[in-house]
Amino acid sequence: MSAAKTFPPARDWDILVIGGGITGAGILLEAARRGLKALLVEQKDFACGTSSRSSKLVHGGLRYLASGGLRLTRDAVHEREALLRAAPGLVEPQGFAFAEHDPETKQAKGMTTMLRVVDLLAGRREPRWERPETLRRQAPEARPADGAPAANGIRYTDAKTDDARLVLRVLDEARVHGAVTCNYVTVQSLVRDGGKVHGAMLRDERSRAETAVRARVVVNATGVWSSLAGGDGVTDRAPRLRQLRASHLVLPAARLPLNQAVSLLHPSDGRPVFAFPWEGVTLVGAADVDDEGGADAPAHITRREFDYLMSALRAQFPQLDLNDADVVATFAGVRPVVDAGHGGAPASEKREHFVWSEPGLVSVAGGKLTTFRAIALDVLRHVAQQIPGWQLRSERGPVFARVAVPARHDVPSAVLRRLAGRHGLQAKPLLGAAHEGELECIPGTQTLWAELRWAARAEQVYQLEDLLLRRTRLGLQLPRGGLDQMAQIRAICQPELGWNDAHWASQERRYLVEWRKQYGVPAATG
């Protein structure tokens, strides 16, 4: 990973991007690929904010059609198809099934019409209605509760990803185009002169060293932190934001085995809940609620949301007798949406991104993981107005350069595809660095032991949580955050990281405390 830095080289930049989530990463890549000298700084770890806590769907924005969001749906479908082409192994198709008794109801007809529009935008068509016996075969888990009559089903195909690895892949591609990326570097304040932003004051969170960098344009892509902590990024042009949180459960595939995604309506209030197979486990997710925590409090599931999701699962899968002990992890994410000011239900707020500018500074918030490239180009249109002589070429080629990993007799082709998708050009050296036995999957996951070694060696890991929650997703996939496998993880990673025993022990303590707070099962009340 060349040009990955702990502190940026002292030189002038064309563009400084603040925030290492998918929005900042996408802007960096599209800027670097168009010849700008580009620097990105992230105050903690890459993707540590909303971009590792999403529902992990690269989706056609079906639900936005219902609220008239045709542009968002069109962009989402276009980008979903582009990502499926460019990143097999990282972005993969995901079938969905709905149990629905009668194709003639208003709801069923509305759904089929919206799916036809999505098909049209995607340029392909798939069969929709399945008869009860076919649905039972294809999606046994979408069956109605015991005793209810057999249902027909609506089928459609969307896509899923590993959100944190998507960010890392985009950053890696940006570095190939000469960009520089620094994690654990905070923008403390913006440098202004005569009413114009000229750069920023940076602080390295490890050494506490401070430095100023100059840039022709600064881009504020800090998501829910878009007020830039001290209020420095806020102008009267900034929209009023409403912060919405949604939470997820993770169950082992053995306890909730799905071969399709299942969408269901919660029995208590009819809001949508979905479950789908992801990286060897099953993810369950919910609708948004207002987040009262504020940007500085890490998002976590509440007991109420936990019980709500569990009751949806028990109603859909009564035969599985699911309980708290079946949940290996939880996670929650917060998104900023423009507050329409009507105080309406969270689901009614628009999910589109918004961009606002002042001299030397362009800010962006909202949007979707799926549409990161469309958002990047929109931001760069604003940037172009502030860089005399630089014109935005807005054509969209492939999202990533093609990666070919040569076939090997000792690694199945599906594993090579997964590695190429998640690691891009690094897949080959990763395989080369593996020690004996490390091309096996860590039990209960699709992650290879070799991915841990490579991450520790080459992927800017500074905290144990970087390694277990974002370079790999073991903290979401293994019970107790991976505590039972910690000895093996340590044997591989401690020498690569160059940490002494005391440092490893303190990192492990810190990781487990944070894991319980943000990713554990919340204690039962009463």
Ligand SMILES: Cc1cc2nc3c(=O)[nH]c(=O)nc-3n(C[C@H](O)[C@H](O)[C@H](O)COP(=O)(O)OP(=O)(O)OC[C@H]3O[C@@H](n4cnc5c(N)ncnc54)[C@H](O)[C@@H]3O)c2cc1C
């Ligand atoms: C629960 C949930 C589920 C979602 N599911 C999906 C989905 O399935 N599919 C989809 O397409 N979209 C989904 N989304 C939307 C998508 O996840 C977000 O739009 C996207 O992740 C936002 O990325 P971001 O880069 O703007 O923000 P973030 O990922 O939060 O990144 C902002 C970064 O800025 C950094 N930062 C803040 N202040 C500073 C500073 N002063 N200096 C340096 N760095 C700073 C933060 O540390 C953070 O890493 C979901 C959103 C939520 C909340």
